[in-house]
Amino acid sequence: MAGLVLDLVLPERCAACGACADGLCTRCRRAAADLCLPAGAPVRIAPSVIAVAAYRYEGVIARAIRSVKRPGRHAAAAHLGALLWAQLEPVVAAGASWPRTWIPSTASRRRQRGADIPHLLAGDDAVALLRRVRQGGDQTGLDAVRRRALPPGDFQPGHGVPPQVVLVDDVRTTGATARAAAMALQSAGAERVLVVTLAAVT
Numbered sequence: 001m002a003g004l005v006l007d008l009v010l011p012e013r014c015a016a017c018g019a020c021a022d023g024l025c026t027r028c029r030r031a032a033a034d035l036c037l038p039a040g041a042p043v044r045i046a047p048s049v050i051a052v053a054a055y056r057y058e059g060v061i062a063r064a065i066r067s068v069k070r071p072g073r074h075a076a077a078a079h080l081g082a083l084l085w086a087q088l089e090p091v092v093a094a095g096a097s098w099p100r101t102w103i104p105s106t107a108s109r110r111r112q113r114g115a116d117i118p119h120l121l122a123g124d125d126a127v128a129l130l131r132r133v134r135q136g137g138d139q140t141g142l143d144a145v146r147r148r149a150l151p152p153g154d155f156q157p158g159h160g161v162p163p164q165v166v167l168v169d170d171v172r173t174t175g176a177t178a179r180a181a182a183m184a185l186q187s188a189g190a191e192r193v194l195v196v197t198l199a200a201v202t
């Protein structure tokens with residue numbers, strides 16, 4: 001609720017430097033261009049799981065990502081999402097028709113930030129295919145038998161996972177979280193997963 005109120009009161013600011021702008025100001029966009037990863041710098045993080053990222057996690061991009069995670073500042077994440085898809089359009093072209101989903105944040109982070117940042121990056125068309133479990137009491141609603149049946153990891157797949165999925169997150173560091181999420185999707189029928197993040201630690 002606090003985030004919602006702030007959204008109504010605060011003007012749109014550059015997520016990186018705070019100047020008046022939607023998403024990123026012109027100067028920060030120019031600085032971000034220097035952080036672009038060629039062709040998304042694809043890496044294979046698990047069998048049939050390729051990860052690409054638009055930018056290196058540095059400078060204005062790192063500042064912008066940290067900024068949108070602050071309470072009341074998540075609105076700019078949609079602008080960062082637009083940058084992400086514009087930057088990676090040629091790379092993701094092959095998977096453009098694949099359904100998009102996102103790596104859900106923990107419930108406590110969602111509450112703290114007022115939104116699920118990866119969902120905002122993924123866009124309105126994205127479908128929820130994963131839920132976070134085993135953290136902060138997120139297993140509520142699962143009976144004991146289902147808890148024991150969970151694959152190792154922090155994610156539980158939903159129903160109707162398609163054979164090919166684009167999986168969105170804000171930052172890839174070691175790739176362990178994306179790998180766990182992708183493998184949860186694979187356990188529910190996904191054959192190929194393309195992990196797309198706004199930034200990657202390189």
Ligand SMILES: [Zn+2]
Pocket residue numbers: 014015016017018019024025026027028029
């Ligand atoms: Zn700026």
